[in-house]
Amino acid sequence: LGMSKAPVRAAFTDLRDMGLVSIVPQAGTYVFTPTPQxxxxxxxxxxxxxxxxxxxxxxxxxxxxxxxxxxxxxxxxxxxxxxxxxxxxxxxxxxxxxxxxxxxxxxxxxxxxxxxxxxxxxxxxxxxxxxxxxxxxxxxxxxxxxxxxxxxxxxxxxxxxxxxxxxxxxISLPSANINQRTKSRRRSDEEYTILLS
Incomplete structure (x- = not known):
């Protein structure tokens, strides 16, 4: 879409504050998947x-x-x-x-x-x-x-x-949180990936 990274980062920050995504440093941005806890x-x-x-x-x-x-x-x-x-x-x-x-x-x-x-x-x-x-x-x-x-x-x-x-x-939910599932995934700061589970 020809959009710079700044508004994308801002949008992800807003979604994080709303509890809809989790931002994992050096890994990416993921759709929030809550655990039973x-x-x-x-x-x-x-x-x-x-x-x-x-x-x-x-x-x-x-x-x-x-x-x-x-x-x-x-x-x-x-x-x-x-x-x-x-x-x-x-x-x-x-x-x-x-x-x-x-x-x-x-x-x-x-x-x-x-x-x-x-x-x-x-x-x-x-x-x-x-x-x-x-x-x-x-x-x-x-x-x-x-x-x-x-x-x-x-x-x-x-x-x-x-x-x-x-x-x-x-509701049935997974027992592991996003941080546990993504520890082994390494990405650069410039790459933003939403993982749909």
Missing amino acids: DVKEMSHFRAMLEREALGSALVRDPDGLVQGLSAAIVQMQHAIDVQEFTLYSRADSAYHRVILRHAGNRYLEKAYDLTATALEALRAHLQSGAGDFWQRSFAEHTQMRDLMAKRQFDDAQALLEEHILVINRS
Whole structure:
């Protein structure tokens, strides 16, 4: 494409910060392949953040929160009706962002962004695959909203945590990380290779 190396390096850095690639010095740039431990740590981190965010949101504006979640659920239902996994994934992300926005703490949102992209990619993979993950996801989002509307906040928070952590039991991942798989691969600084696994 006639593009210099500088914007390519910048793009890879952005993707690394989003958790989508791993940059291995003197070896290359690789699509991020999380291990089961990576997913466990990311999902527990997200569960802690969202549980805290939900608690704050329920204190600040429970009615506004339920309204925002309902709007996201309408988008989810539309995605299901037209069988569009990409639309559903966006609506799923929007649902959880509603919780974070209503918490009123921008640092919670910044912390959430550390793992959000990688986890959303994994959840999108599950939603587009075999099994009933998509249907269960929609049912759980609706049930959480209904519990909040009924002011059953403890039950809503418990279901939110279970909803997030289900990914640990639902996806098969390799046990070795990218650094272990690429130790023997040596490349010059000028060569950037994405390894699709």
